[in-house]
Amino acid sequence: MSEATAPEFRTVSLDAPIHRGETTIDSVQLRKPRSGELRGLSLVDLGQLKVDALTKLLPRISMPTITEAEVANMEPADLLACGAEIGGFLLQRSQRAAVLDQ
Structure with a gap:
């Protein structure tokens, strides 16, 4: 996948929708984070999918904002x-290319 075709947004369908009052969120769109949105986070923690790091980052890059x-x-x-x-x-x-080629 080339940089030109690499998506800046990805949609994740939720198995268990989020209920917010009368609103049900059954999918979230994630935007590719910029370096500033990673402030206070460890890239190693994000790479290891640590819950604390994901909990901080997801509200910064999700639509609708969760x-x-x-x-x-x-x-x-x-x-x-x-x-x-x-x-x-x-x-x-x-x-990304190496991962896709496997």
Whole structure:
């Protein structure tokens, strides 16, 4: 996948929708984070899909914006799916190509 075709947004369908009042969120769109949105976070922690790091980052890059409390209440499978997409955002072009070629 070339940089020109690498998506800046990825949508994650949730197995367990988030309920916010009368609103049900059954998918979230994640935007590729910029360096400033990674402030206070460890790239190693994000790469290892550590829950604390994902809980801080997801509200910064999700549409609709989900809160830290909502992230903390997500089903583990949904959190892992979001983490996998974030991990893909953090790879360099050559690393993405190597992963896709396997």
